[in-house]
Amino acid sequence: MPDDIAEVYRTTYAALVRFLYRKVWDIERAEDLAQEAFARALVHRPASLRGWLFVVAANMARDEARRAVRERHHLTLLRSAPPEQAPSSDDVVEAETERARVQAALEQLTPRDREVLLLWDAGLSYEAIAAHTGLARGAIGTTLARARRRLVSAFEEGRQGEHVARG
Amino acid sequence: MNMSHVDEGTLHAYLDGELGAEEAPGVAAHLTQCPACRARLEEERALIARADELLGLAAPPARAVPAFRPGDLKPLARLWWQVRWPLAWAATVLVALGVGMYVATPRVAPVASLADRVERGAAPVAAVPEPAAPAPLGRAPERRAARSEVPAAHPALPPRAAPHAAREDQPTARARADLAVQADSLAAVENASLERQETASAAAPPRAARLQAPPTAPVGYALFEGAPYVIERSPLDRDSARALLGADPYVVPDLAVRGIYRARVIGYSAVVVVEQALDSSRVVAVMTGRPASAQRSAVVVTGAERVDSVAAMATAGRLAPSARQDSIARARQAAAPRPTPAASHLQVEVRGPLSSDSLAALRRLVQPLRP
Numbered sequence: 363m364p365d366d367i368a369e370v371y372r373t374t375y376a377a378l379v380r381f382l383y384r385k386v387w388d389i390e391r392a393e394d395l396a397q398e399a400f401a402r403a404l405v406h407r408p409a410s411l412r413g414w415l416f417v418v419a420a421n422m423a424r425d426e427a428r429r430a431v432r433e434r435h436h437l438t439l440l441r442s443a444p445p446e447q448a449p450s451s452d453d454v455v456e457a458e459t460e461r462a463r464v465q466a467a468l469e470q471l472t473p474r475d476r477e478v479l480l481l482w483d484a485g486l487s488y489e490a491i492a493a494h495t496g497l498a499r500g501a502i503g504t505t506l507a508r509a510r511r512r513l514v515s516a517f518e519e520g521r522q523g524e525h526v527a528r529g
Numbered sequence: 530m531n532m533s534h535v536d537e538g539t540l541h542a543y544l545d546g547e548l549g550a551e552e553a554p555g556v557a558a559h560l561t562q563c564p565a566c567r568a569r570l571e572e573e574r575a576l577i578a579r580a581d582e583l584l585g586l587a588a589p590p591a592r593a594v595p596a597f598r599p600g601d602l603k604p605l606a607r608l609w610w611q612v613r614w615p616l617a618w619a620a621t622v623l624v625a626l627g628v629g630m631y632v633a634t635p636r637v638a639p640v641a642s643l644a645d646r647v648e649r650g651a652a653p654v655a656a657v658p659e660p661a662a663p664a665p666l667g668r669a670p671e672r673r674a675a676r677s678e679v680p681a682a683h684p685a686l687p688p689r690a691a692p693h694a695a696r697e698d699q700p701t702a703r704a705r706a707d708l709a710v711q712a713d714s715l716a717a718v719e720n721a722s723l724e725r726q727e728t729a730s731a732a733a734p735p736r737a738a739r740l741q742a743p744p745t746a747p748v749g750y751a752l753f754e755g756a757p758y759v760i761e762r763s764p765l766d767r768d769s770a771r772a773l774l775g776a777d778p779y780v781v782p783d784l785a786v787r788g789i790y791r792a793r794v795i796g797y798s799a800v801v802v803v804e805q806a807l808d809s810s811r812v813v814a815v816m817t818g819r820p821a822s823a824q825r826s827a828v829v830v831t832g833a834e835r836v837d838s839v840a841a842m843a844t845a846g847r848l849a850p851s852a853r854q855d856s857i858a859r860a861r862q863a864a865a866p867r868p869t870p871a872a873s874h875l876q877v878e879v880r881g882p883l884s885s886d887s888l889a890a891l892r893r894l895v896q897p898l899r900p
Contacts, residue, residue, distance in 0.1 A: 383589035392589060457586075464587035483584050488547040503547065504538030507573070510580035517583050 370411045371400055374485075378419055381484040385423035387465055395422045413490050416481060420494075467516035475509035482506055535559055535566050540573045546765055546773035546791040546799070557768040574775060765789045765801070767898060773799045777897030778817040781805055786898075792816065803898065815895060 375396060382392035399419045408414035468476055474495065481491045482502075492499040535543070535556055542548045543556050560567050770778050770789045780786060784805035792800040800818040807813055 380589055384584075384587055389589045460586045464583050467583065468587065479580070479584075482545070483581070488542065488545070501538070503540075503542030503545070504536075506545070507537045507541040507576075510541070510576050513583055514576060514579050 367400075367403060367411060370415070374412055374415060375400070377484045378415055381416065381480055382419050382423055384465075384468060384480055385420070386426050391426060395419060395426065398422065413486070413494060416484065416486065417494060420477065463517055463520050464513075466520050467513050470516040471509055471512050475505055475512065478502060478505045479509040479513065534563065535569075537569075537573065540566075540570055541577065543769070543772050544570070544574055544577055544799075546769050546801075548769060550766055550769075553766060553769045553772070557772060560772075570772075765791055770801045770803075770898075774801050774817055774819055775799070776817075776819075777899065778803050779815050779895040780898045781813065781815060781891055781894050782896050784813070813891070 378396040378399060379389075379392050382395050383389055386392055386395065396419065399415050399422065402418055403411060403415060406414075468479075471479065474497075477495060478491055478497070481494060486494070488499055488502040491497070491502050497505060539548065539552070539556060543553065548556060560570060765773065767778075767789065770791075773791060778789065778801040780803050784807065787804040787806050790802045790804070792802050800816060803815045803817075805813050805815060
């Protein structure tokens with residue numbers, strides 16, 4: 363009996379959006395992709411639904427990233443000025459700055475380390491992460507340790523770098 | 530045990546509660562004897578907390594909008610057509626399924642609600658009232674969602690909102706009657722158990738100390754004050770739970786421990802769920818959580834009317850969310866802060882589909898699990 367899809371939807375949707383958001387960095391795209399993953403799950407009825415959703419989501423995000431690179435290339439050809447941002451409060455700016463720092467730090471991780479970290483954060487067990495990534499289960503702890511250390515140090519370096527640049 | 534020092538990866542697996550039952554005791558034994566490794570353990574614990582915190586900063590913005598939006602004018606045409614057809618088809622099946630199952634079991638609620646949401650385009654999730662009082666643990670996702678302006682707009686909401694909508698759409702007198710009976714009898718049984726517990730004392734060793742392996746390795750989901758959390762597949766032993774939490778998990782004394790599990794809750798670096806049997810067919814879950822950033826913990830007791838597996842805990846949440854939330858609120862008020870010398874930073878919460886008196890009584894009883 364495959365997992366009850368409504369139950370998985372209820373418990374996993376937010377985690378899947380979060381997982382996707384940290385890949386595409388666009389909440390609407392992340393939601394669209396999460397919905398599409400569930401829509402595909404309804405058709406495919408995979409046996410291990412939760413793990414399957416993350417695999418499909420990761421693949422879609424990868425395609426999405428490739429497409430985004432192409433489109434960005436087009437856009438820069440079409441117009442050189444960035445779109446004007448809506449005025450925002452200090453809090454929003456601050457939160458956005460922090461988010462951007464974490465994004466920059468995450469992007470310094472190797473793809474594999476980042477994937478393992480994001481899957482763990484999405485609530486998958488070591489077992490499930492191992493199945494997803496093809497790593498040995500015993501290697502997950504080491505990978506996570508490295509990913510966490512790298513994330514924290516990259517974040518701190520980024521912040522110090524900004525201070526130096528500013529001051 | 531004089532094993533060699535514990536490597537970094539093993540420490541992380543240990544702290545994540547992911548070390549196998551064959552490895553964890555050895556590591557725990559080594560840690561008691563090796564100050565150097567203990568110091569490293571604390572460093573790694575802090576690292577994990579910091580990494581979780583950073584990931585929390587990069588959480589997506591809070592969004593109330595669930596899966597499918599009516600009248601969405603954004604250029605989603607391609608996705609809309611891909612998504613809508615399979616879901617519309619599934620909705621038909623689920624509705625048919627749901628009507629049949631609703632009478633038999635309350636588990637149909639999310640099934641019907643998913644279908645319902647698909648049918649109407651989108652459930653007006655923002656209109657669903659917030660619980661009376663947000664719990665510390667429940668607030669965690671909001672805290673992580675980097676200064677979200679609208680607390681009600683957290684993505685965790687849509688899934689939780691679904692049962693409300695479904696229940697309102699399909700009120701069934703019989704289901705409500707069943708619910709009332711179940712809640713009452715549970716409260717009665719539980720009160721009896723508490724009285725029995727006061728009379729029975731030091732004569733027998735506390736049953737809580739005896740760990741019974743669950744017949745199956747349950748996997749399931751339950752509501753953690755609105756925030757979905759995930760019970761991980763493998764049961765923990767007490768040492769792993771202790772290592773995961775950095776403290777003893779809380780239990781209701783004198784109730785048999787059926788199993789210890791790790792749960793993942795956003796904003797918490799560690800959450801341990803201890804399932805305890807009230808009687809042969811009823812289980813409560815005592816949840817002890819350690820917040821990811823602040824050095825605070827919280828304990829939640831969730832009652833369930835018939836728990837064969839942890840999955841049924843979610844059912845308890847669905848049966849009477851409003852009554853349950855009220856009870857929670859009352860229990861929280863009724864429960865005086867209880868100083869725990871070993872861990873004065875711990876917060877204790879009681880919840881479940883029980884009377885507020887019972888919840889408060891359970892809440893006063895929880896104690897750290899001792900070996």
